[in-house]
Amino acid sequence: MLRNTESDLLAYIVEHGLQPGDRLPPLEELSAELQISIGKLREQLEVARTMGMVEVKPRTGIRVSPFNFLPAVRFSLLYALAQDRKLFDAFSELRNHVEFAFFHEAVSLLTDEDCAYLKSLIENAFAKLDEHPPRIPHAEHRELHLTIYRRLDNPFVKGLLEAYWDAYEAEGLSVFSDYDYLHEVWTYHEGIVNAVIAGDVDEAYRLLVQHTKLLQKRQKARAPRNRTNGDRAAPEIKLNAHQRTAPK
Amino acid sequence: MLRNTESDLLAYIVEHGLQPGDRLPPLEELSAELQISIGKLREQLEVARTMGMVEVKPRTGIRVSPFNFLPAVRFSLLYALAQDRKLFDAFSELRNHVEFAFFHEAVSLLTDEDCAYLKSLIENAFAKLDEHPPRIPHAEHRELHLTIYRRLDNPFVKGLLEAYWDAYEAEGLSVFSDYDYLHEVWTYHEGIVNAVIAGDVDEAYRLLVQHTKLLQKRQKARAPRNRTNGDRAAPEIKLNAHQRTAPK
DNA sequence: ATCGTCCAAATCATCTGATGAATTATATTG
C-alpha cells in the first residue's frame, strides 16, 4: 500500500500496526533496524511531520498522530496560493460545493449543544459588530461554519473545509470588510441557525446557498491586492453611510 | 504566506518568483545563501518533492514543477487507507459529490475530440468485456471519468478526482469484479456519453447519479478483504450464469 | 558532416561522526 510513498518510516508504522499515541523507536534504533542512515530517515520524518502523521519532540521521541487530512491540503493549498492568488477562487468553489453537498447530512447530526453553541456565536458576532468601532467577527464566522459540519464522520470533507479557512486567513480576507456586508452575512447566518433549530433544513439550505452567492459576488468585486511579505495590516472595518448614520 | 510551512526552500521559490521549469541553485549554493546546512535543506527538499512541487535529478538539479494538488492528496489518502480501509468509503462519498457538483460545468467544456475519445473508450471497454476470457476495462473506466472533467480549470477538483482512482487501484478494487456488474456499469457509461453528445446534460447527469448508486451498493456488499503486502493477484473476472450461458 | 562511443564534470544521494538543544525524569535541598 505505502510502497508508492517510498517512505520506510511510514511503512514501519503501517507494518507494525502502530496506532495514534504509539511511540516509534529512537532514530538511531530505527536507522539500524531499517538499514538506512539517520539523515535519510530524517528526510522521511520531515515529510511525515509536515503531513501531521507524527509528532516529534526531543526526549519524548516520535509519536503517531491520529489521521488528519488537513495538513496535506493546507500545505499544498498555501503553496499554491503563494504562487497564484487566483487559485483561491478555485478552491473556494470546491469548498462551496462540498458545503452544499454535505449540509443536510451534517445538520441532521447536530446535537442540542451544537445548536446552542451556534446561537451563542451569532450573539457574539452581532455584539462585536455593534461595538465602537465595530470588530470583525471572523473567529465566529469560521467557527460557525465548521461547527455545522463538526459531527460529520468524514475526515476528508472536514479537512477541506478547515483548509478553506486557513487559506482565507492567509489571504488576509479576514482583515478587511465593510459593515453592511458583514451585517448582511450575519443576518443570513442567523436565519440559517434559526431554520436549523426549527427543523427546517431545506430553508436553512436555501439561505446557505444565498449567503454563499453574496460572498462570491463580493470576491469577484474585490480588487487584486498586492501585499508584500512583511506587511501585516491591522484588522479594520471600512465604515460606510449606513454605519455612520446609524452608529448606535 | 509560506511562513506557515517553515520551509526555507519553498520560501526561496516563492520569494524569487520562480516559475514552473525554472531551476534552483545547487544545494551547496542554496545552503550558503539560506544559511542552513545541506542536511536540513534536504529534509525540506524531500517534502517539496513528495508534494510534487519540485523535480530533482543528479546533474540536472532542482526544477520547479507546475502546481498539482494530486500528490498531497494521494500521499495523505494512501496513508489513511493503509491505516484504515474503511476510510475509502468516506473519500468515495466526497468524490461522488464532487463529480456531481461539477458535472454540468465539466460537460459544457468538452470538445468534439473529447466526445470522440469518450466513444472510443466505450468501444474498447465493450471489446474487452466480450473477449474470452473477458478482461476488466479498468483503464478505460478511469480514463472515461477523468476525461469528462479534463477541461475543468480547477486543479483542486481534478486532484481529488485523480486521487480517487489511485486509491481505487491501491485498494485492489480494479482487480476483482463480475461480468454482470461490469456490463451494467458500461451500459450506463454508454448512456451518459450518448446523452452528453446529444446535448442532454440533465439526462447524462441522471444516469451518472444512478450509475454511482450501483457502485455504492456493490461496495457495501463486498466482504472486508484481507490482502497482505506482497499479495498481488492477477486481474480476474468472476464469471456467472449470464456469461457462461451466453459466451459468444 | 553525422553518428556513436567514451570520458569528464556537475549535481544529487547517502553515510558517518560530532556537537548542541530541548525535554523530561530524578535527585537534592530547604
Add this chain to the structure above:
DNA sequence: CAATATAATTCATCAGATGATTTGGACGAT
C-alpha cells in the same frame, strides 16, 4: 512537601567524505 538543580534521553543541526546519476562534450569512425 515543594522547589530547584542535575542528569539522561532524544531529537536538531552541522560538516565532511564518498558514491551514484545524469548530462554534455571530445573524439574518432564511417
